[in-house]
Amino acid sequence: MTNSLVSPADSPVLACHECDLLQTAPTHATHGVCCSRCGCQLLPGPGYQPATSLALVLAGLLVFILANVFPVVGLEAGGVRTATTLLGTAWQLTQQQMQPVALLILLTGVLLPGLELLCLLYLLLPLSLGRAPRGFAAVMRLVRILHPWGMVEVFLLGVLVSLVKLAHMAAVHPGIGLWSFFALILLLASSASRFDAGLLWERYHACRTSR
Numbered sequence: 001m002t003n004s005l006v007s008p009a010d011s012p013v014l015a016c017h018e019c020d021l022l023q024t025a026p027t028h029a030t031h032g033v034c035c036s037r038c039g040c041q042l043l044p045g046p047g048y049q050p051a052t053s054l055a056l057v058l059a060g061l062l063v064f065i066l067a068n069v070f071p072v073v074g075l076e077a078g079g080v081r082t083a084t085t086l087l088g089t090a091w092q093l094t095q096q097q098m099q100p101v102a103l104l105i106l107l108t109g110v111l112l113p114g115l116e117l118l119c120l121l122y123l124l125l126p127l128s129l130g131r132a133p134r135g136f137a138a139v140m141r142l143v144r145i146l147h148p149w150g151m152v153e154v155f156l157l158g159v160l161v162s163l164v165k166l167a168h169m170a171a172v173h174p175g176i177g178l179w180s181f182f183a184l185i186l187l188l189a190s191s192a193s194r195f196d197a198g199l200l201w202e203r204y205h206a207c208r209t210s211r
Contacts (some may be wrong), residue, residue, distance in 0.1 A: 003178040004083055011133065012089060016035040016037070016038065016040055017037065018038050018040040019035060019037050019038045019040070019080040020142055021035055021036070021037045021038070023035070023036055047084055050163065051128050051189060052194060053124055053145050053194045053195060054121075054124040054128050054192065055127060055164050056079055056187055056190050056191040057117055057120045057121050057191055058119050058121070059123060059183060060188060060191060061117050061118075063180050063184045063187060064113065064117060064180075064184055066176060066177070066180040067086070067180035067181045067184055068085060068086055068087060068110060068177070068178050069176040069177070070173035070175055070176035070180065071084055071085055071088075071176070071177050072083065072084065072085060072086055072089070072175050072178045072181070073172060073173065073177075073178055074172075074174075075171070075173070076170060076171040076173065077169065077171070083173070083174075083175060084129070085177060086109055086110060086177065087110065089102075090102040090103075090105045090106050090110075093105070094193065098159075102135065105131050105155065107119075107149070108149065108150065108151040108152070108154065108155055109151075109152060109155045112146055112149045112150045113150040113152050113184070113188065115142075116147060116150050116188075119139050119142055119143045119146065120191065120195075121141060122139055123136065123139055123143070123200060124142045124200075126207075127200065127203045127204060127207060130207055131207055132204050132207040132208045133204075139193065140197065140200070143195075147192065150188070152181060152184055152185055152188065153185050155181075156178075156181050156182070156185065157187035166208035201202035
């Protein structure tokens with residue numbers, strides 16, 4: 001029986017990120033490459049388009065701006081209504097001598113997710129135009145470091161718990177920022193599921209050799 005896998009000298013060796021099995025890729029993969037032991041996808045099929053990831057990143061940046069510009073939630077009690085943005089919340093916490101909490105909100109809810117989106121845009125936009133971005137390897141490593149720390153969903157869960165506890169004290173009015181954070185979570189998850197480092201490296205080397 002012939003093996004569909006070619007020799008390591010003719011094809012790159014792939015390491016499964018689920019079970020760590022080393023295996024070589026087929027010469028022509030029409031439906032992608034999956035691990036022979038656990039079935040995890042190692043390489044995408046021909047239908048995978050990096051431009052889709054770029055569209056998700058651009059949409060994520062737009063929603064990210066909306067989430068930080070518009071109020072997250074408004075509270076109304078005794079005829080007085082107050083509303084604040086995420087940055088405004090961090091500022092109020094700073095004024096109340098809660099700098100560690102304010103810094104945590106800024107890092108996990110604003111700075112790190114925004115920096116991750118900008119890094120992805122820096123990688124995907126030039127590659128979609130057939131150009132090799134400078135510092136590609138360093139930015140790829142930075143994306144890997146930033147991704148686990150962008151905890152927008154954890155922050156949103158904390159906001160929802162707080163709203164439930166405040167509901168009996170004041171009227172709660174969800175703002176545009178809150179719905180934008182919901183959309184941002186979905187876009188970040190979709191972008192992460194389609195992010196393929198191997199394909200980006202191949203596109204990067206192809207752009208360099210074509211120059």
